[in-house]
Amino acid sequence: MSIIPDVSTPEDDLTGNWLCGGSIDAATLRNTAGAFPSGVTIITASAGSTPVGLTISSFASVSLDPPLLLVCVARTAGSLPAFRAGGPMAVNILANDQAWLAKRFASRHDDRFASVDYTLGPHGVPLLDGVSAWMDCHIARIYDGGDHVILLTRVHSVHRSDSMPLLYHSGAMYDWEQAATENTT
Numbered sequence: 334m335s336i337i338p339d340v341s342t343p344e345d346d347l348t349g350n351w352l353c354g355g356s357i358d359a360a361t362l363r364n365t366a367g368a369f370p371s372g373v374t375i376i377t378a379s380a381g382s383t384p385v386g387l388t389i390s391s392f393a394s395v396s397l398d399p400p401l402l403l404v405c406v407a408r409t410a411g412s413l414p415a416f417r418a419g420g421p422m423a424v425n426i427l428a429n430d431q432a433w434l435a436k437r438f439a440s441r442h443d444d445r446f447a448s449v450d451y452t453l454g455p456h457g458v459p460l461l462d463g464v465s466a467w468m469d470c471h472i473a474r475i476y477d478g479g480d481h482v483i484l485l486t487r488v489h490s491v492h493r494s495d496s497m498p499l500l501y502h503s504g505a506m507y508d509w510e511q512a513a514t515e516n517t518t
């Protein structure tokens with residue numbers, strides 16, 4: 334007997350047809366969901382021998398056993414083809430002094446990795462220096478997420494540093510230590 338209650342509803346549909354709910358304009362939803370604070374990551378992969386990366390805030394830890402994470406990537410992202418089912422990738426959680434990296438990897442730049450220190454992990458994926466943490470993964474599943482795709486990744490190895498994280502809230506980035514100081518005065 335399953336200990337998980339059946340919570341599916343007739344509206345549930347994983348085929349890509351979105352049956353339930355009404356509509357809301359994108360700007361209102363973005364503004365409202367932006368009330369939820371997060372960190373900032375750069376996800377990395379490689380296209381042949383060329384390193385690929387983009388800034389992502391839609392990151393979540395999903396499961397400990399098996400160890401699974403997710404990130405959501407816009408279907409329009411030029412880097413998306415480098416992230417493929419079964420392929421290696423990494424999630425780099427940015428430190429509070431790396432807002433410049435978040436901007437670089439969200440903008441058009443001839444070479445996003447120029448002057449960026451990194452090492453290649455065992456599967457050839459860039460692991461950025463100076464981050465709060467990185468997680469080296471393989472992409473286990475790719476799900477439809479409307480105008481985004483949801484990459485579910487399985488973690489192989491991790492690194493955690495003492496660096497405080499970069500924060501993201503309502504479209505702005507904050508230094509964790511400065512935000513904490515402002516809260517206490």
Ligand SMILES: Cc1cc2nc3c(=O)[nH]c(=O)nc-3n(C[C@H](O)[C@H](O)[C@H](O)COP(=O)(O)O)c2cc1C
Nearest residue numbers: 387388389390391405406407410411412438439440
């Ligand atoms: C703080 C921040 C968070 C972002 N989060 C996401 C995200 O979760 N998903 C996404 O697809 N794009 C996100 N972006 C936008 C991408 O980084 C941006 O569109 C980037 O240029 C995509 O690169 P590409 O087109 O070379 O793949 C974010 C940008 C910033 C600055």
